[in-house]
Amino acid sequence: AAGVIQSPRHLIKEKRETATLKCYPIPRHDTVYWYQQGPGQDPQFLISFYEKMQSDKGSIPDRFSAQQFSDYHSELNMSSLELGDSALYFCASSYRTSGGAGTDTQYFGPGTRLTVL
Amino acid sequence: GQNIDQPTEMTATEGAIVQINCTYQTSGFNGLFWYQQHAGEAPTFLSYNVLDGLEEKGRFSSFLSRSKGYSYLLLKELQMKDSASYLCAVFSGNTPLVFGKGTRLSVIA
Numbered sequence: 439a440a441g442v443i444q445s446p447r448h449l450i451k452e453k454r455e456t457a458t459l460k461c462y463p464i465p466r467h468d469t470v471y472w473y474q475q476g477p478g479q480d481p482q483f484l485i486s487f488y489e490k491m492q493s494d495k496g497s498i499p500d501r502f503s504a505q506q507f508s509d510y511h512s513e514l515n516m517s518s519l520e521l522g523d524s525a526l527y528f529c530a531s532s533y534r535t536s537g538g539a540g541t542d543t544q545y546f547g548p549g550t551r552l553t554v555l
Numbered sequence: 556g557q558n559i560d561q562p563t564e565m566t567a568t569e570g571a572i573v574q575i576n577c578t579y580q581t582s583g584f585n586g587l588f589w590y591q592q593h594a595g596e597a598p599t600f601l602s603y604n605v606l607d608g609l610e611e612k613g614r615f616s617s618f619l620s621r622s623k624g625y626s627y628l629l630l631k632e633l634q635m636k637d638s639a640s641y642l643c644a645v646f647s648g649n650t651p652l653v654f655g656k657g658t659r660l661s662v663i664a
Contacts, residue, residue, distance in 0.1 A: 543600055549595075
C-alpha cells in the first residue's frame with residue numbers, strides 16, 4: 439500500500455539559510471500534519487491542513503510557514519534557520535471521518551532529518 | 556491542559572510479556588493511540604482505543620479505561636525487534652494528537 443512520502447530525506451543547511459520540506463500524503467487522505475522531533479523527544483505538533491486550509495496550529499515558529507496544495511501535497515518552509523531547528527520533521531496524513539479532525543488515524547512519513555550547521 | 560505520563564524506560568526478556576502503562580489528564584477525550592517508533596524512524600501506528608476495554612491485534616493488545624484516564628499496551632512473546640520507543644497519544648476535542656514522552660523498551664536475550 440502507498441505510504442506518506444517525504445522529501446528530501448536528509449538536508450544540511452547553514453544558519454540563516456532557508457529550507458523547504460515536502461510531503462505527499464497517502465492517496466485520498468485529505469489532512470496533513472507536520473511534527474518536529476528533537477533527539478530523545480516526543481513529536482511536537484507544528485501545524486495541520488484539511489482540504490488545503492490550515493486547520494490547527496501548534497508550536498510552529500513565526501519563521502516557518504506551510505501550505506497544502508490542490509493535489510493535497512504540503513510544503514513546510516523554514517527561514518532564518520537556527521541551530522535549534524536541527525531535528526527530524528515528520529509529516530503525517532489521515533482521512534477525516536465524520537467525527538471531525540483527529541478521530542482518524544494518522545500515518546507518518548519516514549521523516550526529513552534536518553541538520554543546521 | 557494536557558498531560559500524558561508513561562514510564563521512560565523498560566527492559567524485558569525475549570519471549571516474555573511486557574505491559575507499558577499510560578495515564579492521561581486532558582480537557583476532553585476522543586481516543587487514544589499507541590505508536591511504535593524505532594530510533595531515527597517514523598512512528599508506526601499500532602492501535603486506537605475509543606471505548607473501554609481490550610483491543611487485541613496479534614502479539615499486541617491495548618486496553619483503555621476512560622474513567623481512570625488509563626491505558627496500557629501489552630506485548631506478548633517479545634522479540635528483539637520489539638526494542639523501540641512506544642508512544643501513547645491522546646486525541647481530545649478538535650486538537651491534534653498530543654504525545655507522551657514515550658517509553659523506551661529494551662528486549663534482552
